[in-house]
Amino acid sequence: MSIWGTNPAAEGGVCRLTAVDISGRHERDGRYLMVCAAVGVETKADAVDAVGAMEFDVLDTEREPRFEVVVDTVSRAVSRLDSDATVVAEKGEFYNKPDWIVEGALGTGFKYVETIGERKAVGVAHHAAYAVRNLLLRHDI
Amino acid sequence: MRNDTAVLVKRVDSGEDASLDEIRDLARAAGYDIVGEVTQSRQQDSAYEIGRGKVGELRALVERVDASKVVFDNELGPYQVYNLGNEIGVEVDDRFTLILEIFGDRAGSRKAQLQVELAELKYELPRADAKANLANRDERPGFMGLGEYDEKRKSDMEDRISRIRDELGSLSERDEAWRRERRRSGFELVALAGYTNAGKSTLMRSLADVDEASNHPDIDDTAESRNELFTTLGTTTRRMDVPGRNVLLSDTVGFISDLPHWLVQSFESTLDEVYLADLVLLVVDASDPVEEMREKLVTCHDTLWERVEAPVVTVLNKADLLDEDELAKRVEAVRYLAPDPVVVSAVEGDSLDELVGRVKDELPDWERETVELPMSDDGMSTVSWLYDTAEVLDVEYGERIRVEFKARDEIIAKARNRSPLETETVAAR
Numbered sequence: 001m002s003i004w005g006t007n008p009a010a011e012g013g014v015c016r017l018t019a020v021d022i023s024g025r026h027e028r029d030g031r032y033l034m035v036c037a038a039v040g041v042e043t044k045a046d047a048v049d050a051v052g053a054m055e056f057d058v059l060d061t062e063r064e065p066r067f068e069v070v071v072d073t074v075s076r077a078v079s080r081l082d083s084d085a086t087v088v089a090e091k092g093e094f095y096n097k098p099d100w101i102v103e104g105a106l107g108t109g110f111k112y113v114e115t116i117g118e119r120k121a122v123g124v125a126h127h128a129a130y131a132v133r134n135l136l137l138r139h140d141i
Numbered sequence: 142m143r144n145d146t147a148v149l150v151k152r153v154d155s156g157e158d159a160s161l162d163e164i165r166d167l168a169r170a171a172g173y174d175i176v177g178e179v180t181q182s183r184q185q186d187s188a189y190e191i192g193r194g195k196v197g198e199l200r201a202l203v204e205r206v207d208a209s210k211v212v213f214d215n216e217l218g219p220y221q222v223y224n225l226g227n228e229i230g231v232e233v234d235d236r237f238t239l240i241l242e243i244f245g246d247r248a249g250s251r252k253a254q255l256q257v258e259l260a261e262l263k264y265e266l267p268r269a270d271a272k273a274n275l276a277n278r279d280e281r282p283g284f285m286g287l288g289e290y291d292e293k294r295k296s297d298m299e300d301r302i303s304r305i306r307d308e309l310g311s312l313s314e315r316d317e318a319w320r321r322e323r324r325r326s327g328f329e330l331v332a333l334a335g336y337t338n339a340g341k342s343t344l345m346r347s348l349a350d351v352d353e354a355s356n357h358p359d360i361d362d363t364a365e366s367r368n369e370l371f372t373t374l375g376t377t378t379r380r381m382d383v384p385g386r387n388v389l390l391s392d393t394v395g396f397i398s399d400l401p402h403w404l405v406q407s408f409e410s411t412l413d414e415v416y417l418a419d420l421v422l423l424v425v426d427a428s429d430p431v432e433e434m435r436e437k438l439v440t441c442h443d444t445l446w447e448r449v450e451a452p453v454v455t456v457l458n459k460a461d462l463l464d465e466d467e468l469a470k471r472v473e474a475v476r477y478l479a480p481d482p483v484v485v486s487a488v489e490g491d492s493l494d495e496l497v498g499r500v501k502d503e504l505p506d507w508e509r510e511t512v513e514l515p516m517s518d519d520g521m522s523t524v525s526w527l528y529d530t531a532e533v534l535d536v537e538y539g540e541r542i543r544v545e546f547k548a549r550d551e552i553i554a555k556a557r558n559r560s561p562l563e564t565e566t567v568a569a570r
């Protein structure tokens with residue numbers, strides 16, 4: 001295979017991932033209402049190719065969430081998806097802990113966002129989590 | 142580009158990384174020949190940044206290599222610049238003035254030039270008092286460019302800032318018009334993105350139609366508006382010869398790591414072409430160490446992701462500097478970020494045909510579509526959005542708004558989503 005020009009071996013390059021995002025990490029009226037969205041996606045380096053199932057987990061607490069609590073919430077949302085795809089999240093989501101620590105805690109493959117496609121996928125999860133949280137707040141659930 | 146020589150200086154606190162890699166890249170990008178380098182690990186000196194002894198060494202070095210400028214990879218205050226200039230006898234810049242110089246050299250469009258000037262003024266303004274002060278006590282007026290500082294200077298700067306803001310406002314409106322015109326005329330925009338020094342300008346020269354004159358006749362004999370289209374283009378946009386398509390190729394300033402916050406905004410606007418492009422060519426210097434390549438790619442993706450809708454094709458440039466094995470290793474190392482790169486040498490002209498072919502393949506096909514929209518605010522805003530993103534062929538206002546347009550798949554899909562009514566597709570052309 002020639003290395004010059006287009007490299008056919010890598011054509012396609014679609015990755016199956018679970019994008020996660022948490023909405024509501026800041027205290028409001030003495031309460032944290034955190035919604036985690038886990039979204040099954042297929043991404044390419046420069047785009048989201050497909051969006052599949054979505055699952056959520058809600059955590060309502062008065063205590064400021066620690067790393068372990070965030071991990072539990074994410075784990076629950078991800079396990080409902082019943083997918084073994086690598087979980088991808090933004091750097092801030094897990095208190096900037098190294099990816100291998102998060103991977104160990106979650107017990108699934110994990111990586112922080114790198115590509116445009118991954119970032120857009122987490123953007124989708126963000127919109128989903130945000131919308132669900134608003135719904136819960138508006139209806140005072 | 143200038144043909145000046147520069148000595149690079151960096152002071153770090155003990156334990157900090159004293160690498161000059163990045164300032165070296167920046168200095169080269171600004172066109173300097175680097176003739177000497179000095180680093181020092183010590184506490185910051187308030188008058189000279191580096192230690193007094195080191196200043197003496199630096200002066201000796203500058204004399205010996207006959208450098209025309211000294212560039213610090215630290216942010217210098219006005220008094221430090223003044224003191225150092227006095228001691229060393231040549232102009233002293235810091236990292237940020239160097240970045241401004243690069244922006245200034247490469248700002249092709251009027252808008253980008255104004256953004257750069259605005260950034261310069263914002264950088265200068267808080268320093269104006271200090272400089273006026275220095276100029277007044279200096280027995281050699283005019284030395285190191287300080288002579289122009291007087292009481293009036295500061296209010297002049299403020300005036301200029303407000304005039305630039307006004308002009309930028311009206312330019313944004315014109316940009317909008319230009320974008321619509323470009324779509325209407327069937328031109329597609331391909332933008333070069335990537336770090337400075339990756340080889341974007343070189344690639345631009347190799348890919349653009351060499352004979353500028355050959356461009357203009359076919360512009361002249363078409364719609365009047367195309368003239369307007371081309372006079373509005375900055376110096377960094379050229380026709381690119383892609384069979385069967387009308388393609389404009391735009392160069393950009395390029396990414397620079399760790400931009401100071403006051404520069405971020407003007408930097409963003411230099412990327413306008415990238416955000417408006419139909420296709421982005423992300424140019425990477427394949428001769429960088431692998432880890433650096435990866436880091437730069439991640440930063441590029443981070444800068445682009447929110448606003449880029451177009452496909453991104455990664456171009457691994459400077460392949461001539463590597464043997465096949467080394468090249469293969471690098472392609473593999475960045476496969477995740479760039480699964481399907483085009484490997485080229487802009488200087489040698491290797492594989493440029495393939496790159497052009499790839500541009501042709503990746504440019505989205507435009508299909509003809511008709512949608513009917515409700516006669517409402519939402520409907521109207523969809524029409525206006527179509528003018529921005531599609532080639533609108535016809536609009537009929539009746540009980541409903543009927544729009545006929547040509548656009549990319551995704552745009553058509555979005556337009557259908559916004560139209561609650563039945564839509565029909567007419568085969569393209």
Ligand SMILES: Nc1nc2c(ncn2[C@@H]2O[C@H](COP(=O)(O)OP(=O)(O)O)[C@@H](O)[C@H]2O)c(=O)[nH]1
Pocket residue numbers: 170336337338339340341342343344395458459460461462485486487488489
């Ligand atoms: N060896 C080699 N050098 C290149 C190639 N393309 C660009 N360069 C050099 O890299 C430097 C930066 O190129 P330039 O086009 O100014 O980069 P830009 O900042 O991205 O526009 C210049 O010295 C070019 O001559 C290439 O394909 N091979």
